[in-house]
Amino acid sequence: MEKTRILVTGGTGYIGSHTVVELQQAGYEVVIIDNLSNSNIDVLDGIEAITGMRPAFVEGDVTNIETLKSLFDTYPGIKGIINFAASKAVGESIEKPSLYYRNNLVSLLNLLDLMGPNGVEGIVFSSSCTVYGEPDRNPVTEETPIKTATSPYGNTKQISEEIITDMIRSGAPFKSVILRYFNPVGAHPSALIGELPNGVPQNLVPYLTQTAIGIRKELSVFGNDYDTPDGSCIRDFINVVDLAKAHVIAVNRMLDGKSEQPVEIFNLGTGDGVSVLQLIESFERSTGVKVPYRIAPRRPGDIVKVWADPTRANKVLGWKTEISLDDTMRSAWNWQLKLRERGIM
Ligand code: WQD
Numbered sequence: 001m002e003k004t005r006i007l008v009t010g011g012t013g014y015i016g017s018h019t020v021v022e023l024q025q026a027g028y029e030v031v032i033i034d035n036l037s038n039s040n041i042d043v044l045d046g047i048e049a050i051t052g053m054r055p056a057f058v059e060g061d062v063t064n065i066e067t068l069k070s071l072f073d074t075y076p077g078i079k080g081i082i083n084f085a086a087s088k089a090v091g092e093s094i095e096k097p098s099l100y101y102r103n104n105l106v107s108l109l110n111l112l113d114l115m116g117p118n119g120v121e122g123i124v125f126s127s128s129c130t131v132y133g134e135p136d137r138n139p140v141t142e143e144t145p146i147k148t149a150t151s152p153y154g155n156t157k158q159i160s161e162e163i164i165t166d167m168i169r170s171g172a173p174f175k176s177v178i179l180r181y182f183n184p185v186g187a188h189p190s191a192l193i194g195e196l197p198n199g200v201p202q203n204l205v206p207y208l209t210q211t212a213i214g215i216r217k218e219l220s221v222f223g224n225d226y227d228t229p230d231g232s233c234i235r236d237f238i239n240v241v242d243l244a245k246a247h248v249i250a251v252n253r254m255l256d257g258k259s260e261q262p263v264e265i266f267n268l269g270t271g272d273g274v275s276v277l278q279l280i281e282s283f284e285r286s287t288g289v290k291v292p293y294r295i296a297p298r299r300p301g302d303i304v305k306v307w308a309d310p311t312r313a314n315k316v317l318g319w320k321t322e323i324s325l326d327d328t329m330r331s332a333w334n335w336q337l338k339l340r341e342r343g344i345m
Contacts (some may be wrong), residue, residue: 003029011082012039018244062107093153096236104156122254130154139309182269186328187335194335209336218295232276236269236307237324269308286326
């Protein structure tokens with residue numbers, strides 16, 4: 001039987017590559033488009049090493065509609081899209097708002113405009129808990145009020161959700177599942193793919209593992225004087241493989257006609273709030289490796305506490321996280337060790 005073809009934009013990126021693996025292992029045929037601005041083409045080797053299947057790859061920019069049109073001609077019959085391709089650094093978005101609005105919104109608009117003419121039935125959109133800002137209370141449900149975005153990055157996620165909803169409300173012939181991620185962390189258990197940020201990592205876990213292996217001198221914990229049990233910020237750290245599996249379920253749901261509404265929104269998190277200091281403890285406990293760190297000043301713009309109530313995803317998608325934080329920290333460490341072994345860093 002012919003495999004259903006799925007387009008994954010940003011598919012050589014961190015979450016994208018883990019999702020491509022799960023899609024292939026679920027029986028889908030995957031086409032990736034990526035401009036490699038924040039990822040490396042070697043990721044295709046990692047995916048193939050894990051699944052035995054090399055995804056089709058188009059190096060290109062989703063903001064270029066001609067590139068997309070030729071992709072749909074080259075790969076006809078695409079039934080679903082998962083849209084990861086976007087710029088995603090909060091701090092950078094404040095320095096370069098125009099780049100973020102252009103990249104994140106024009107790419108989405110191009111995809112949405114081409115879905116109808118090419119018979120694409122659904123799009124899974126990669127959104128973020130950033131849309132909730134600093135929630136008035138936790139855990140956060142999908143009904144928690146959206147707050148005014150505190151960065152252009154967060155605003156592009158809010159606007160993207162509205163664009164999708166408005167186009168479908170105006171009769172666009174496709175469905176959408178919007179997935180609001182909390183904090184994706186960890187790496188594939190094979191250590192053949194993982195998070196590989198360019199330059200100095202902005203996010204906690206890659207900075208932590210680079211410190212543990214000696215690339216960075218010490219980890220700065222941005223503040224321990226917050227109104228939390230140990231004074232450090234609280235997040236919902238979700239294993240990237242658990243997150244990837246939710247995307248396969250979302251694609252199945254859209255294409256099997258199971259979606260109850262043309263647009264469905266789900267929080268993807270563990271439901272457990274974990275502090276920065278607790279995460280460091282988890283890493284040290286599970287790997288036996290000490291992480292030199294110091295308490296540093298607060299980072300402007302940081303949310304103090306945000307974690308998910310994943311009940312709707314648990315019940316409606318039949319999905320929940322399965323991998324523990326300790327196992328997730330071990331996977332991040334094994335990935336960092338593999339990068340060293342391969343001479344990459
Ligand atoms: C987590 C916690 C920091 C680095 C952002 C985006 C979100 C998503 C994930 C894209 C905070 C603390 C961090 C460090 C630290 N991005 N920290 N020392 O800010 O929760 O979320 O990245 O999809 O949309 O908003 O993630 O990993 O940067 O920070 O103490 O060197 O770790 O203060 O409390 P964040 P993060």
